[in-house]
Amino acid sequence: MRNNYILQTTDLSYNYSKNVQTLFDINLQVEKGSIYGFIGPNGSGKTTTLSLLLGLRNLQKGSIALFGKELKDDRINILKKVGTLIESPSFYGHLTARENLNVYRDVYGVDKNRVEEVLTLVDLSDTGRKKARHFSLGMKQRLAIALALLPNPELLILDEPTNGLDPNGIIELRGLIKKLNQELGITIIISSHILAEVEKMVTHIGIIFKGKMLFQGTLQELHGFQQKKAKLNLHTSDNPEAIKILHEYSPELSDEIFSLSYNSLQQIAEINRKLMKNNIDVYLLQPKGNNLEELFIDMTTNLS
């Protein structure tokens, strides 16, 4: 079973101090060849999880398997197949793009041609003697990705790679990530605190909030989940009576309006008919916006 996933964590938990637990039983399952969006608001535990996956923090509870092997048993060989970009782009500002890659060339055991290949892939091959600290933010991000791609990785872990990028930079990066996945078959884990930013490129989504996984599955499954979670806002001439009539939809009263769950547009018409039949005037009948971003906000605010 474990072999179906390029990465799998089992009951991963972590606490920074005795009284502050950051992660609770995280069970990540990343399929080979997928683009896995790891989504959660700032401070939800994304970077802690990714740091554990790379062995940057000591494992306290649970287990991590990459390429079917336990990370703690074969960390060095596993990391040879993983490209990383954790938080901000990290490279040596006093070196050129080429020199930066040369620092890690032998560490990953790749030849000089690979350096040129990745520089071309991220469009930095003509930066010559320009030092990395003089690069624009987009170029810095691309250099960090070039570094992550240097080992010819089977798995790429990108932590908030769109941070600080302008809209054009985000579009460029999105294109590059899709290209790496589709043309080179690299499995990619990309973390972000903005669902809309990764929604257009991922195949799978994992939503984490306050250290707990709220959802994990394919993008289609998330859309299905979203449908189940669709809400309708209502305001009538007699809200308590309307709630009684519509009890099968599990209505929830808040201030002057109440809301209930629905599955289809036909159900909205049916709800309206029921109220009319009982002589209740309908002042408001409003399906709540049901895009993924709102679902994400709903999921994370309901628990906060």
Place this chain on the structure above:
Amino acid sequence: MSLTITLRSELLKTKRTSALYLTIFGALIVPSIKLDELLTISQPLEKMYTYPWEFYYKNGLHIVMGLLLPFYMILMTTLLTQIEYRNNTWKQVFSSPQSEFNVFLGKFLSLQLLIVSFLLLNAALLFVVILLVNVVDPQLGLLQQSFDWQQLIETLGKTLLLSTTISSIQFWMSLRFRNFILPLAIGITLWFVGLMFVFEYKTLSKEWFPYSYLMMLVFPDYAHLHVTLLRNALLFTGVFLLIGFFDFKRRKGKGND
């Protein structure tokens, strides 16, 4: 093999850094002052020294060993470890396929290589200065005088061995503290205390104070203690490297980079 790869990677990082410039330009300081002294002095040189090659050591290599080298090492360890802190690259280093031991040792060895380069560059440039002086004043006949190479090799060897103590202590502190001022300030203070021990508090036992060792090597009064100093230096180096490594590993595991 993997340690060689890590060492090469570490050395590549020093390109165009102040650590490298300090090694090269720092090695010009004493030879330049020495050259100026020898060319501008009014009295005949042979009257100032017991034997002609003595001025290679006196106010030359001895100044490098006792004063400049400790100061250089304190600065160098800070500059070298700050390469990672300043560029925020520790996470990249640790997520690459290198063991913590190799990263730690690779960095320490690259530091040692720079220290050796600094010392040898000083020793070589001082020779150039002496030869230049001999060209200006051929009466000195230095090239006709024999030079005790064995003494020089022995002195340089002892200097390097004794210096590993300061470099290992400073290395640990520089990895320990992200704030570069702290290891720098502690190092300079200890170095100053070390000098006071040698010059002012002559009766105090200094064999257990590593920051005095290099200055003690310079003075013939302490020649009888050389073996003790070398033994203590190796002991201190081993202890501080072990402490440094376990602290480095522990802090990395907690994500304190």
